[in-house]
Amino acid sequence: MIQEIMQNEAFLSQKSEPAGPEDLPAAQDLLDTLAAHKDGCVGMAANMIGVRKRIIAFDSEGRYMVMFNPEIVKKSGPYEAEEGCLSLTGIRKAKRWQSIKVRYQNEKLQTRLKTFTGWTAQIIQHEIDHCEGILI
Numbered sequence: 099m100i101q102e103i104m105q106n107e108a109f110l111s112q113k114s115e116p117a118g119p120e121d122l123p124a125a126q127d128l129l130d131t132l133a134a135h136k137d138g139c140v141g142m143a144a145n146m147i148g149v150r151k152r153i154i155a156f157d158s159e160g161r162y163m164v165m166f167n168p169e170i171v172k173k174s175g176p177y178e179a180e181e182g183c184l185s186l187t188g189i190r191k192a193k194r195w196q197s198i199k200v201r202y203q204n205e206k207l208q209t210r211l212k213t214f215t216g217w218t219a220q221i222i223q224h225e226i227d228h229c230e231g232i233l234i
Contacts, residue, residue, distance in 0.1 A: 100134045101127050101147035103184050110145055110185055113231045117144070117151040117166045119207060125164050128155045132162065139184050141221040143228030146185050154225035158218050165202035168226050171211070172199035181224055181234050190234040192227075194220050 104110060117124075124144055132142045132155050141156030152167045175196030180189050197215045200222060204210055214222055227234060 099127050099130055101131045103131075103135075104146050104148050105185050107186075107233060109148070109150075110228065111231045111233055112145070112150060114143070114145055114150045114152045114229045117153045117203075121149070121151050121153060121166070122205070124149045124151060125153050125155070125166070125205065128153060129162055129164060132156075135184060141225045142184070143225045145228055152229045154222065154229065156218070156221045156225060158214075164205055165200070165222075166204070166207060168200050168202040168222065168229070170195075170198050170223070170226060171201050172213075173197065179220060181220075183224070183234060185228075186233060192224070192234045194223050198223065 128142055128144055131147050144151045144153040154168055155164045173195035177194055179192050179194045181192050182189050198219045199213045201211050
């Protein structure tokens with residue numbers, strides 16, 4: 099179900115709780131909401147739809163991917179980026195990494211480890227920041 103976009107910075111700045119099997123419906127809502135905003139959005143975290151759980155969804159080279167409890171375990175190639183966000187107004191600067199290795203759980207809650215680079219890595223970092231309560 100498509101949800102409204104959360105813009106309350108006090109809510110968005112709270113750390114998200116670990117996600118579990120009971121959060122699968124929230125992940126589907128996140129995907130539905132991301133698809134509904136595809137023209138102006140490439141990734142979302144669950145807190146953006148009012149759910150304080152560690153779930154992100156994003157465009158990974160043309161197909162949507164969901165991660166439960168994502169955690170960056172390795173990073174390299176720092177650079178400065180400028181990013182926008184559906185939940186916040188304007189464009190803001192952020193430090194990002196060109197390459198990241200992420201440990202996460204897939205939709206079946208199986209643990210995975212994958213390396214991402216470039217634009218996809220930047221999207222993931224932005225969404226993980228949301229999970230940590232970090233506003234760009």
